Amino acid sequence: MQERFAVVGAGIAGLMLARELRARGREVVVLEKSRGFGGRLATKRIDAAVFDSGAQYFTAKTPRFADLIEEWSGRGVVRPWPGASGRRWIAHPSMNALGKYLAQDIEVRRESKVVSVQRENGDWRIEIENAAPLVARSLALTAPVPQSLALIKAGGVALPQPLQGELNALTYHPCLALLLVLEGPSQVPADGLAFSTGPVRWLADNTRKGVSPGSAAAVTVHLSPAFAAEHYQQTEQELAAALLPVISPYLGSPVAKMALHRWRYSEPESTHTQSCVWLEDLQLGFAGDALGGPRVEGAALSGLDLAQTVLGA
Numbered sequence: 434m435q436e437r438f439a440v441v442g443a444g445i446a447g448l449m450l451a452r453e454l455r456a457r458g459r460e461v462v463v464l465e466k467s468r469g470f471g472g473r474l475a476t477k478r479i480d481a482a483v484f485d486s487g488a489q490y491f492t493a494k495t496p497r498f499a500d501l502i503e504e505w506s507g508r509g510v511v512r513p514w515p516g517a518s519g520r521r522w523i524a525h526p527s528m529n530a531l532g533k534y535l536a537q538d539i540e541v542r543r544e545s546k547v548v549s550v551q552r553e554n555g556d557w558r559i560e561i562e563n564a565a566p567l568v569a570r571s572l573a574l575t576a577p578v579p580q581s582l583a584l585i586k587a588g589g590v591a592l593p594q595p596l597q598g599e600l601n602a603l604t605y606h607p608c609l610a611l612l613l614v615l616e617g618p619s620q621v622p623a624d625g626l627a628f629s630t631g632p633v634r635w636l637a638d639n640t641r642k643g644v645s646p647g648s649a650a651a652v653t654v655h656l657s658p659a660f661a662a663e664h665y666q667q668t669e670q671e672l673a674a675a676l677l678p679v680i681s682p683y684l685g686s687p688v689a690k691m692a693l694h695r696w697r698y699s700e701p702e703s704t705h706t707q708s709c710v711w712l713e714d715l716q717l718g719f720a721g722d723a724l725g726g727p728r729v730e731g732a733a734l735s736g737l738d739l740a741q742t743v744l745g746a
């Protein structure tokens with residue numbers, strides 16, 4: 434019990450960390466507040482329509498991540514985005530499949546929202562909403578950094594300076610994801626469409642991407658950080674009314690149904706100087722995209738780097 438390593442967050446950083454620790458014989462428990470795996474590698478449904486609502490694809494800038502993609506591709510977990518250049522990868526059949534795959538063979542307690550972490554007799558006492566607390570020797574926090582810091586503050590734990598100040602300075606862009614089911618096919622290009630100005634940042638048709646079944650389009654609309662910040666509390670109807678003039682040339686068919694997902698923490702505005710943080714005295718670590726880099730690749734490598742730091746410590 435006392436040697437247990439607890440990981441908060443089953444996004445790609447937390448899962449890569451947990452897998453590596455477990456492969457090296459550590460007892461690991463992952464606590465995840467939502468019902469799914471993968472965090473921002475997210476899939477949503479409206480009836481039969483399927484949407485990648487968070488990360489749209491990933492790329493590999495480093496040989497380390499390229500090797501991982503090759504392994505996952507060989508196992509059928511990821512595939513190239515059809516119609517896009519081979520450098521864009523997606524999970525199969527949809528983004529949350531990568532989280533599901535990585536969570537295999539790991540103890541992940543889902544619907545376990547951590548509300549505070551505190552020191553108790555040299556261990557970590559982790560308070561979980563509507564569940565008994567968990568005691569662990571070591572702890573890694575992989576939620577977006579402001580959420581991780583809130584857990585530490587709630588538990589009355591003081592981080593050393595300058596680390597506390599450096600982590601406080603890490604902020605994230607918000608994003609609004611409007612998910613549209615159309616009555617027929619769309620005019621969105623097969624490999625998606627990025628906008629450099631205006632309220633919309635990105636459009637992708639999940640049907641043409643091979644994520645959503647049938648012929649009716651399932652379109653993910655990501656709004657720009659500035660627009661999302663200003664209109665964060667608007668409803669899907671209000672947002673659709675404001676955006677229709679911009680997106681209707683690409684839709685091509687009337688909207689049958691829609692839903693909205695609000696991402697309070699979408700992508701980090703800046704990143705920490707280190708790809709992970711490990712405080713040996715406190716047996717406390719931090720990983721995620723605000724440390725390793727603001728993409729899926731950075732988050733995954735941050736989790737791996739933290740595992741290697743812990744194991745080497």
Ligand SMILES: Cc1cc2nc3c(=O)[nH]c(=O)nc-3n(C[C@H](O)[C@H](O)[C@H](O)COP(=O)(O)OP(=O)(O)OC[C@H]3O[C@@H](n4cnc5c(N)ncnc54)[C@H](O)[C@@H]3O)c2cc1C
Binds near residue numbers: 548
């Ligand atoms: C709209 C959008 C579009 C994006 N597009 C791309 C893209 O095209 N390409 C790309 O590479 N990247 C993209 N990204 C970024 C990419 O998704 C992230 O960089 C990456 O997935 C972050 O992984 P992570 O493990 O660091 O964090 P997360 O995936 O956020 O994982 C953290 C986990 O912690 C859990 N958690 C939080 N608080 C608690 C708590 N109190 N108790 C228990 N669990 C908790 C969360 O539920 C979550 O599962 C996008 C992100 C968004 C939101």
